[in-house]
Amino acid sequence: MGRVQDILAAKGGQVHTISGSATAYEAVEKLVRCNVGSLVVMDGGEVAGIFTERDYLRRVTLTDLAPRGTAVRDVMTPRIICVEPDKSIRECMAIMTQERIRHLPVASGGEIVGVISIGDLVKHVSREQEVEIRYLTEYIQGQAG
Numbered sequence: 001m002g003r004v005q006d007i008l009a010a011k012g013g014q015v016h017t018i019s020g021s022a023t024a025y026e027a028v029e030k031l032v033r034c035n036v037g038s039l040v041v042m043d044g045g046e047v048a049g050i051f052t053e054r055d056y057l058r059r060v061t062l063t064d065l066a067p068r069g070t071a072v073r074d075v076m077t078p079r080i081i082c083v084e085p086d087k088s089i090r091e092c093m094a095i096m097t098q099e100r101i102r103h104l105p106v107a108s109g110g111e112i113v114g115v116i117s118i119g120d121l122v123k124h125v126s127r128e129q130e131v132e133i134r135y136l137t138e139y140i141q142g143q144a145g
Helices: 006-009 024-034 053-063 089-099 116-145
Strands: 017-019 038-043 046-052 101-110 111-117
Touching: 006 089, 006 101, 006 111, 006 116, 017 024, 024 038, 024 053, 038 111, 046 089, 046 101, 089 101, 089 116, 111 116
Parallel strands: 017 038
Antiparallel strands: 038 046, 101 111
């Protein structure tokens, strides 16, 4: 099974960020514009947390806060779980399942170098299985002929 660095090599290491002082509305606008499910929250050049679609639904919508008047820092998830690029995909799936999260920032040398999602992991595993099935099919057909 592959590693996080394999996923980043395929999708790129772009990290979408937002300031903790931005509004929840601005964060949702950026999520939609960038077609992503999470933003790394920065405050003073430092990582302060992560803001996800789930944060918006649970902490803004369900609590009836005003999106245009609520700061991201007030509704983000401050506890950010990061993985290293050499972490296995299997380990990442276990972390995401155990922590009930869908996005993992990737850190190297104290810097965020990418973000992977559960969708990225599933897509990678699916591709690996396709290759394996194709190889086995060709092997079996070669043996039968």
